[in-house]
Amino acid sequence: MNTIEVKDLSKAYVDLKAVDNVSFEVAQGEIFGILGPNGAGKTTTLEMIEGLRRPDSGEIKIKTISVWPNPGATKELIGVQLQTTALFDYLTVREMLALFGSFYRRVLTAEKIDELLEAVSLVDKEKARVNELSGGQQQRLSIALALVNDPEVVFLDEPTTGLDPQARRSLWDVIRKINKEGKTIVLTTHYMEEAEILCGRVAIMDAGRIIDINAPKKLIEGLGAEVKISFQSSHGVALDDLEKQTEASETSVFEGQYVLYTKDVQTSIIGLFDMAKTDNFKVENLQISGANLEDVFLQYTGKGLRD
Amino acid sequence: MRQFYDLLAANFKMTVRNKQALFWLFVFPLILMGLFGIVFNGGQATPRLGIVDRDDTPESQKIIEGFEKAKIIKLYEVSELKDAKKRLKAGNLDGVVVLPAGFSKDLKQAIAENEERRARQMAGENPGSVESPSKVKVDLYYDPSATFVSQVVRGSVANVLGSVDRAVSRSPTLLGLKSHSVRLTNLRYIDFLVPGIIAMTLMNSAMFGLAGTIVSYRERGILRRLKVTPQPLALFLGAQITNQMLFSILRAMLLVGAAWAFFDVHVLGSYFALFVVIILGSLTFVTIAFSVASFSRNREISDTVSNIITMPMMFLGGVFFPVDTAPAWIRPVIKALPLTYLANALRDVMIKAEPLSAITYDLWVLVATTAVFFLISFKLWRWE
Numbered sequence: 001m002n003t004i005e006v007k008d009l010s011k012a013y014v015d016l017k018a019v020d021n022v023s024f025e026v027a028q029g030e031i032f033g034i035l036g037p038n039g040a041g042k043t044t045t046l047e048m049i050e051g052l053r054r055p056d057s058g059e060i061k062i063k064t065i066s067v068w069p070n071p072g073a074t075k076e077l078i079g080v081q082l083q084t085t086a087l088f089d090y091l092t093v094r095e096m097l098a099l100f101g102s103f104y105r106r107v108l109t110a111e112k113i114d115e116l117l118e119a120v121s122l123v124d125k126e127k128a129r130v131n132e133l134s135g136g137q138q139q140r141l142s143i144a145l146a147l148v149n150d151p152e153v154v155f156l157d158e159p160t161t162g163l164d165p166q167a168r169r170s171l172w173d174v175i176r177k178i179n180k181e182g183k184t185i186v187l188t189t190h191y192m193e194e195a196e197i198l199c200g201r202v203a204i205m206d207a208g209r210i211i212d213i214n215a216p217k218k219l220i221e222g223l224g225a226e227v228k229i230s231f232q233s234s235h236g237v238a239l240d241d242l243e244k245q246t247e248a249s250e251t252s253v254f255e256g257q258y259v260l261y262t263k264d265v266q267t268s269i270i271g272l273f274d275m276a277k278t279d280n281f282k283v284e285n286l287q288i289s290g291a292n293l294e295d296v297f298l299q300y301t302g303k304g305l306r307d
Numbered sequence: 308m309r310q311f312y313d314l315l316a317a318n319f320k321m322t323v324r325n326k327q328a329l330f331w332l333f334v335f336p337l338i339l340m341g342l343f344g345i346v347f348n349g350g351q352a353t354p355r356l357g358i359v360d361r362d363d364t365p366e367s368q369k370i371i372e373g374f375e376k377a378k379i380i381k382l383y384e385v386s387e388l389k390d391a392k393k394r395l396k397a398g399n400l401d402g403v404v405v406l407p408a409g410f411s412k413d414l415k416q417a418i419a420e421n422e423e424r425r426a427r428q429m430a431g432e433n434p435g436s437v438e439s440p441s442k443v444k445v446d447l448y449y450d451p452s453a454t455f456v457s458q459v460v461r462g463s464v465a466n467v468l469g470s471v472d473r474a475v476s477r478s479p480t481l482l483g484l485k486s487h488s489v490r491l492t493n494l495r496y497i498d499f500l501v502p503g504i505i506a507m508t509l510m511n512s513a514m515f516g517l518a519g520t521i522v523s524y525r526e527r528g529i530l531r532r533l534k535v536t537p538q539p540l541a542l543f544l545g546a547q548i549t550n551q552m553l554f555s556i557l558r559a560m561l562l563v564g565a566a567w568a569f570f571d572v573h574v575l576g577s578y579f580a581l582f583v584v585i586i587l588g589s590l591t592f593v594t595i596a597f598s599v600a601s602f603s604r605n606r607e608i609s610d611t612v613s614n615i616i617t618m619p620m621m622f623l624g625g626v627f628f629p630v631d632t633a634p635a636w637i638r639p640v641i642k643a644l645p646l647t648y649l650a651n652a653l654r655d656v657m658i659k660a661e662p663l664s665a666i667t668y669d670l671w672v673l674v675a676t677t678a679v680f681f682l683i684s685f686k687l688w689r690w691e
Contacts, residue, residue, distance in 0.1 A: 050535050075537040086532035090324040091317060102313040103538035129324075149536075 003028045003153050003184040004049065009058030011044055018044045020208035022058070026153070026186055031179050033199030034188045035293060041208040042188035043083060046157055049186070050080050063152055076105055079146035079154040083161070085138045089131040093122055093141055096130060097148055104149035112150075119181075120144040120174050136167030140174060147178065154178065156187040160194060172198060192293035204297060211300045219296045226261040228289050229268060233258060234282040237275075246271040310538065314546035315553075322554060328516055333558060336508045337565055343627065344497040344570050354460045356380045357391040357403040366411035370445075373467060374404070380463045395448060402460035405446040413443045501566040502653035503626035505559050506588065510620060510646055512558070513592035514599065514613035517551050521600040522609040530690050540690065548593055555589040556582070576656035580663045584656055584670070588649040591673045594680035595645070601687035620646035625654075648672040 004026040011019040019041045026032040034042045047053040049060050051071025060067040062074045087096060097116060101108025117123045120140040125133060133141065139159060146154050156175070160168040175198060179185050189195055195202045196216045203213040212219060226249060237258060243251045246268040248260035262268040265288060276283050322328065358374060360367050374382045383400065385391040391403040445468060449460050521544075524530050533543055559581070566572035574581060595616070603609035623630060623637070624646030633641060641647050652669035655661040663670065 052531060052535060072537060075535065078535070080532070080535040082528055082532055082535075084528035086528040088317070088321060088529070090321040095317065095320070099313060099317045100536065102310055103533075103536040105537070 001028050002026065003063060004032075004186065005059075005061040006045075006049065007059045009045065009048060009060065010056050011041075011048060011053065012056055017208045019048070019055075022205075022208075022210050024203055024210060024213055026184060029179070029182060029184055030200040031175070031185045031187065031198050033195040033202040034186070034205055035190065035192065035195045035202050035297070036188075036205035037190055040205045042205055043157055045205070046155055046186070046188055050078060050155055051075060076149060077152045079149060079151035081139075081142045081146045081154070081156045081159060083157045085142045087130045087138060087142065087145075090129060092127050092129055093117070093133070094126040096141065097144060100145045101148040106149050108148050116144045116147055119147070119177060121170070134167070136163050136170065139163060139167070139171060143171075143174060143178075147183075151183070153184040153186065156185065158188055158190070160189070160191065168194075192297070196293055202293065204293075204300060206297075206301045212296075216293055220290065220292060222296075226263050227265045227268075228259060228261055229265070229272070229287070230257060230259045230289075231272070231286045232256055232284045233276075234284065235279075237279070237281060241279075242272075242275065245275040311542055311546055314543055315549055318546050318550035319553070322550060332508065332512050332516060332554065333561060336504050336558070336562060340497075340500060340504045340562060340566065341569065343500055344566075347496045347500075354380050354401040354463050355383060355399070356460065356464065357383045357385045357394060357400040359385050359388050359391050359403065359405045361388075361408045362406050362410035364411035366414050367406045370406060370410075370468075373470065380460075380467065392448065402447060402449040402464065404464055405448070407444065407446060410443065410445075417443050495570075497566065497570045498572055498658050499629065499654070500627065501562060501570075501572050502657045503650050505562055505585070506624070506646055506650040506653050507621060507626045508558050508562070509555055509585065509588045509649065510592045510617055510624075512555065513551060513589065513596040514617050515610065517547065517593060518596035518600040518603070518609045518613055519606050521547070521597070522603045523606045525600075525689070525691065526605050534690060548590075551593055552586060552589050555585055559585050574657050575660035576658075577660075577662070580656045580661075581653070583663060584649070584652045584666075587670060587673050587677070588653070591645055591649065591677045591680070594677050594684060597684035598680045598687065601684045601689060620644050623647070625650045645673065645676045648676075 002025040004024075006025070007023050009019055009022045010017070022041075022045060024032075034045065036042050044053060048055045049062070049067060051067050051074060054068060062077055065073050065077070067074050088099075091099065094113060094117070097113050098108065101113070114123075117126055120143055122137060122140055122144065125137060130138065130141070143154075143156065143159065146156070159175070160171050163171065172194070175185060175187070187198070199216060201213060202216050202219065204211045204219070212222075214222065229246075229248075233256070237253075239251045239253060242248070242258070242260065246260055246262060247264065248262045248268055251258070251260040253259070260268065269288075272283065356374065358371055360371060371382070371384065374380065383394075385394070385403070388403070388405060391400065391405075394400045395403050447461065447464055530540065533540055563572075563574055596613075599609050599612045599616070603612060619640070621627075623633075623641050624644045625641075626646070630641050630647065648669040652666045652673070655666045655669070656663075
């Protein structure tokens, strides 16, 4: 069953089409990612679903309830983390959670607050003032705030932007944990590794349009992109021979570093080691690097994600 | 109701924990009051009093000697009332006392009556049945529009008359000022200052505390974050405003308490009237603050605009010094400032013991100002 249904959604600002005829569905229990560069329309799309911004046209349903024209109807169902960490400086972590809990019909008990603190690893910070928290801790708190009403679906708008790699990894763990507990999650990001690691499906968005939606792996496979295999050898290897044996489309060597490109990694690797056995050379420093979402994005839009 | 209480409690906590704001809203006005109170208390320019002796008897001379000995006023003997009035109008005198013709005769009679009364009292007659002696009247002229100065003059004259009275008649009740309807208080600068400081804090806490907070909430996305919850934002703002009122009352209590403890300042009017004026004044500046907050994109803008609004009021609204002697050309400006009416109303209640019915004009001006700025902020308000 689909938790979210978005159909023909559009929103324009003056002369800019921020969101241009966007449609997608998010299934119950999935982590759905919207990937795209800054200004692609990710946040605007999210804000229309959250009931913050009225769409020019199109329809949005959460759990079969239309968000517009009456966004109040779906507010009890959703939990939201906005791009800016909007927190009250002078409240403690626990007070912040209790206050936001009081905004909802569902009662937030002290035990439930303990669980939330546990889930976002802020148990030892419950008495700390919000302005004493690090960036990563504030981000984790704002995710916990998105969970105070035990929502059906959680929206995370660029949850890891501005965090150091370690804080980002710990946040990924938190997001996975929440998802395991059965929450549907919609997140935007402009980090492709984040989308690849977290998301079951990813919508690639650029200039207000959704270009493709699929599982990250399928998107990459769909590229038909070649895998790069590089290695060093104890003896010289004939490139013609190498190309034939590994069924590579292209081979090269530079300062003892052999590189070959192939669509079929398995055939190429078996071919390479057969050849090494027959010709009696040793394969060293073998590296295989596949295409990633960055390449997918590049393929579709002709530009990089972090422009 | 429960939700409102939770919001209010959270707001209260945040206000108490914001040390910087607490300093500006509580400690700073106290320091200001203390400094001004110490520096200017008693340092007030001595009122200049003209005296016209129409009786010209040894008794009236004694009264004049009494005035001369008093250090709280500076005495000028004037022969004609007409001249004295002219000098009063020119601002060369702050008040004129007239000892009427027949003054000594009346005084002698009063003393005689008093003696007789005392004798009867000694004889064991019920003192209640004895008519109290008629007071000997002394006329006082002053400019009623110069409220502050005239209060000082009236207070001084009453003081001096009291002491002369005691010396001449051995009874403190024989001499009286003719202007009996006027309350005779020895008004000091600190008495004038305390209501002014309270008015100022009502203004500043709204303009810098509330407006700045709302703008930074919007700037930092807190209003948007609240908007995705089912909680109506109006409830949030309502709690914010209630919190503001609560602290306005607490602050006024603190200031009044400190003024009482350190400077012996007393609230002469009713505390209920004071409460009403504080709530209304606070509301007036809350709506002005919301108007500023509604169009200010960030805190720098709202603080700048608030400065532009509060600066003229600080100096022309009658916080630190009386503005009723200001030159005519600036009076329209003074009359256009909401703080003028708030300071006036507070002062009338606190030091003149006026009931609410006597300050309806000030109150209506505040109500009208509140209504206008409520509409402005309602029209211009932006959540984002």
